[in-house]
Amino acid sequence: MxxxxxxxxxxxxxxxxxxxxxxxxxxxxxxxxxxxxxxxxxxxxxxxxxxxxxxxxxxxxxxFPARLFGNKEKTGARIEVFLLRELNPETRLWDVLVDPARKIRIGNKLYFGDDESLVAEVIDNTTSRGRTLRFLFDGSYEEFRNKLTELGETPLPKYIKRDVEPExxxxxxxxxxxxxxxxxxxxxxxxxxxxxxxxxxxxxxxxxxxxxxxxxxxxxxxxxxxxxxxxxxxxxxxxxxxxxxxxxxxxxxxxxxxxxxxxxxxxxxxxxxxxxxxxxxxxxxxxxxxxxxxxxxxxxxxxxxxxxxxxxxxxxxxxxxxxxxxxxxxxxxxxxxxxxxxxxxxxxx
Known part of the structure; x- marks a missing residue:
């Protein structure tokens, strides 16, 4: 076949x-x-x-609401981050996809939320699945996960061109x-x-x-x-x-x-x-x-x-x-x- x-x-x-x-x-x-x-x-x-x-x-x-939208430091460019897999709960390492990928380099920081209370640093961009991010967050693991849920969006597949709706x-x-x-x-x-x-x-x-x-x-x-x-x-x-x-x-x-x-x-x-x-x-x-x-x-x-x-x-x-x-x-x-x-x-x- x-x-x-x-x-x-x-x-x-x-x-x-x-x-x-x-x-x-x-x-x-x-x-x-x-x-x-x-x-x-x-x-x-x-x-x-x-x-x-x-x-x-x-x-x-x-x-889980795996799609986040953040802003790149300095330029403020809007970057979509799609959470793929939690690699280490203690160090808050995640495998992610980023879009547009060409704008993201190791060492770049991304800021999420109106208050920018969630920050992520790109620590690797050579994985087969995209990038590895380390989230920097002052608070317990439970508070961190709650923050991801609060800022995240339902990860509808890309073929659905409309905006995510409450339902x-x-x-x-x-x-x-x-x-x-x-x-x-x-x-x-x-x-x-x-x-x-x-x-x-x-x-x-x-x-x-x-x-x-x-x-x-x-x-x-x-x-x-x-x-x-x-x-x-x-x-x-x-x-x-x-x-x-x-x-x-x-x-x-x-x-x-x-x-x-x-x-x-x-x-x-x-x-x-x-x-x-x-x-x-x-x-x-x-x-x-x-x-x-x-x-x-x-x-x-x-x-x-x-x-x-x-x-x-x-x-x-x-x-x-x-x-x-x-x-x-x-x-x-x-x-x-x-x-x-x-x-x-x-x-x-």
């Missing part, structure tokens, strides 16, 4: 700038891999495809988000409403939560034609014993085990035992899934509609079959499904 296998024409107007008015009223395309059928539904119809003791695996990561803070977060650490939302989960989760629970569906803190590496463009040479950025995952037990029981009972999102699928496939069961794990994964690939844990998945040449599209193609996904995406474009972060959803059975 080559990069060019995953290109297609996506009209710009199909990139969703806003979420559906209600979470569970996005559209849902249902693909049946065995029957090779495509159905058009609403997301809340998802419940019709699950029975008692089936398992839904959710990513409970929580997005984005809520809608760019799953309703079951708990563990703070993601710089991008696990978007397949954005479609679940409290009402839908309650209905699924009443029907006897079991839930298992895992954590994968989504980094920007998920969205990094693939720049090599030979996919085996693409390297994913590492992301932190936690697969707790309680969730592993629920998932393994589902596998043993031959039930549906559904990964809600590509992040969940990657987390599950990163810790598989020799007899194709799930192991507990806490650490990092840089797993890149593309066709051909044999999946060990989940036998169905919920996902959004992805952009051309993205690693997310490659994983979905590996799961549903490249030709079937190609056909489904042609149908999605024809039927004007909404793509990307705030777009519509797909259920692959």
């Amino acid at each position: 080559k990069l060019s296998n995953f290109n297609f024409d996506l009209p710009a107007e199909l990139l969703a700038e806003y979420p559906a008015s209600n979470r569970d009223e996005a559209r849902l395309m249902v693909l049946n891999r065995k029957e090779k059928t495509i159905e058009h539904k609403m997301f809340k119809d998802l419940i019709d495809y699950f029975n008692e003791d089936d398992v839904l695996v959710l990513n409970n990561t929580k997005v 984005d803070a809520d809608r760019y977060q799953t309703i079951y988000a708990k563990e703070e650490g993601a710089v991008a939302a696990p978007t397949a989960g954005l479609h679940f409403s409290k009402h839908l989760l309650k209905r699924l629970e009443i029907k006897g569906i079991n839930f298992a939560e895992v954590t994968l803190h989504v980094g920007l590496g998920t969205f990094s463009p693939v720049e090599v034609e030979d996919l085996s040479k693409h390297k994913m950025d590492s992301e932190e995952i936690i697969l707790p014993q309680s969730s592993v037990d629920v998932i393994n029981t589902g596998i043993e009972r031959k039930k549906r085990v559904c990964a809600v999102g590509t992040t969940v699928m990657r987390a599950l496939e990163s810790s598989v035992s020799s007899n194709n069961m799930l192991n507990t794990y806490a650490g990092w994964t840089n797993k890149f899934i593309f066709p051909p690939y044999d999946f060990s844990i989940a036998n169905c998945m919920v996902t959004n509609f992805h952009t051309p040449k993205s690693t997310l599209l490659m994983m979905v193609s590996a799961f549903a079959g490249h030709d079937f996904i190609k056909e489904a995406y042609e149908e999605a474009v024809k039927e004007k499904y909404r793509f990307y972060t705030y777009g519509d959803a797909m259920l692959i059975l």
